[in-house]
Amino acid sequence: xxxxxxxxxxxxxxxxxxxxxxxxxxxxxxxxxxxxxxxxxxxxxxxxxxxxxxxxxxxxxxxxxxxxxxxxxxxxxxxxxxxxxxxxxxxxxxxxxxxxxxxxxxx
Numbered sequence: 001x002x003x004x005x006x007x008x009x010x011x012x013x014x015x016x017x018x019x020x021x022x023x024x025x026x027x028x029x030x031x032x033x034x035x036x037x038x039x040x041x042x043x044x045x046x047x048x049x050x051x052x053x054x055x056x057x058x059x060x061x062x063x064x065x066x067x068x069x070x071x072x073x074x075x076x077x078x079x080x081x082x083x084x085x086x087x088x089x090x091x092x093x094x095x096x097x098x099x100x101x102x103x104x105x106x107x
Contacts, residue, residue: 021073
């Protein structure tokens with residue numbers, strides 16, 4: 001069974017590949033630590049990397065920290081919160097998915 005896709009915005013490709021982005025926050029998650037996913041920019045697009053999921057946990061939005069922002073590829077917590085608001089609207093609980101690049105694809 002091939003790894004399932006996990007879509008990211010184009011702006012996150014380079015930070016993922018360089019290791020600057022090591023987590024993503026999602027409204028839903030069906031992943032567990034140890035899963036492998038194909039990182040894509042759109043569903044159906046070829047992957048740009050294979051990611052190994054290292055941790056999955058639920059986090060209350062108000063408990064997010066600057067460390068979460070930096071792991072998610074943002075400079076400040078405010079930048080992360082603004083992005084979450086623009087992407088998901090008002091959400092109180094999110095899934096924090098930590099990962100590492102297993103291998104870049106097409107590089």
